[in-house]
Amino acid sequence: MIYLNGKFMPIEEACIPVLDRGFIFGDGIYEVIPAYSRKPFRLPKHLNRLQHSLDGIRLKNPFSNDEWKNLLEQVIAKSDAEDQYLYLHITRGVAKRDHAFPVNVPPTVFIMSNPLLPPPAELLASGASAITAIDNRWIRCDVKAISLLPNVLLRQLAVDVHALETILIRDGFLTEGAASNIFVVKNGVLLAPPKSNLMLPGITYDVVLELAAANKIPHEIREITEAEVRTADEILLTSSTKEIMPIASLDNQPVGQGKPGPLFARLHALYQDYKATNMRG
Ligand code: PMP
Numbered sequence: 300m301i302y303l304n305g306k307f308m309p310i311e312e313a314c315i316p317v318l319d320r321g322f323i324f325g326d327g328i329y330e331v332i333p334a335y336s337r338k339p340f341r342l343p344k345h346l347n348r349l350q351h352s353l354d355g356i357r358l359k360n361p362f363s364n365d366e367w368k369n370l371l372e373q374v375i376a377k378s379d380a381e382d383q384y385l386y387l388h389i390t391r392g393v394a395k396r397d398h399a400f401p402v403n404v405p406p407t408v409f410i411m412s413n414p415l416l417p418p419p420a421e422l423l424a425s426g427a428s429a430i431t432a433i434d435n436r437w438i439r440c441d442v443k444a445i446s447l448l449p450n451v452l453l454r455q456l457a458v459d460v461h462a463l464e465t466i467l468i469r470d471g472f473l474t475e476g477a478a479s480n481i482f483v484v485k486n487g488v489l490l491a492p493p494k495s496n497l498m499l500p501g502i503t504y505d506v507v508l509e510l511a512a513a514n515k516i517p518h519e520i521r522e523i524t525e526a527e528v529r530t531a532d533e534i535l536l537t538s539s540t541k542e543i544m545p546i547a548s549l550d551n552q553p554v555g556q557g558k559p560g561p562l563f564a565r566l567h568a569l570y571q572d573y574k575a576t577n578m579r580g
Pocket residue numbers: 331475476477478479480498499500501502503504537538539540
């Protein structure tokens with residue numbers, strides 16, 4: 300069952316008018332929240348980011364955080380899987396086609412849940428491959444906008460060559476992946492690009508940096524050059540649905556030893572522990 304504008308229904312019955320501004324202009328934002336053992340993971344952080352995205356497009360939040368929590372719990376309860384990811388999508392509603400914001404139009408609110416599967420064990424063991432591309436997106440990548448055409452095109456470049464992800468470089472510096480955040484390891488130090496308008500502030504990115512701090516793993520938040528990405532000892536990819544994954548080849552060249560490295564192994568184990576404690580608590 301999905302949620303659409305106040306009602307629960309099977310997804311096959313959910314319909315959006317063609318004049319929805321999400322369809323016409325890509326005028327909306329979204330959020331993706333994992334739920335483990337039916338409990339949303341880091342919900343307050345995701346709801347804060349949702350608010351940031353709404354503020355970024357000047358759209359009023361249709362619900363309070365308590366109302367969101369309640370709605371999400373209902374969606375989770377109506378789904379079969381123990382581990383799920385929740386997709387929330389809000390657009391500026393349905394109105395005659397005109398770029399200017401419509402007045403007094405209710406937003407369209409859609410929530411669906413899908414089963415959340417961990418990344419395949421073989422890929423965690425062997426490491427994934429990635430390619431690089433110039434980051435040609437807009438300069439509000441901190442807003443989780445539904446207008447994802449550049450991300451779609453960039454990601455497809457990876458799919459075309461059977462790679463997992465496209466790692467983006469803007470003006471000679473690492474920003475993020477087409478649908479993930481990227482960390483680099485150099486000489487035992489975990490390097491993370493600083494949050495800015497040029498990348499999505501990942502919830503998993505924050506977890507990884509918190510785990511590094513709590514476990515005395517040397518880490519630095521600073522600009523990372525393209526050359527540093529290309530000569531990295533390890534490259535790690537993070538997202539709510541992929542957790543932490545090792546990148547073992549970049550543009551057909553091995554990353555470090557060409558297999559998952561020690562910092563990946565450590566952070567992946569810490570992340571699994573953290574998830575488990577979070578679910579118990
Ligand atoms: N950057 C982009 C462009 C993304 O699409 C995503 C995941 N949807 C991320 C980063 C990772 O964010 P999170 O850890 O919150 O899933």
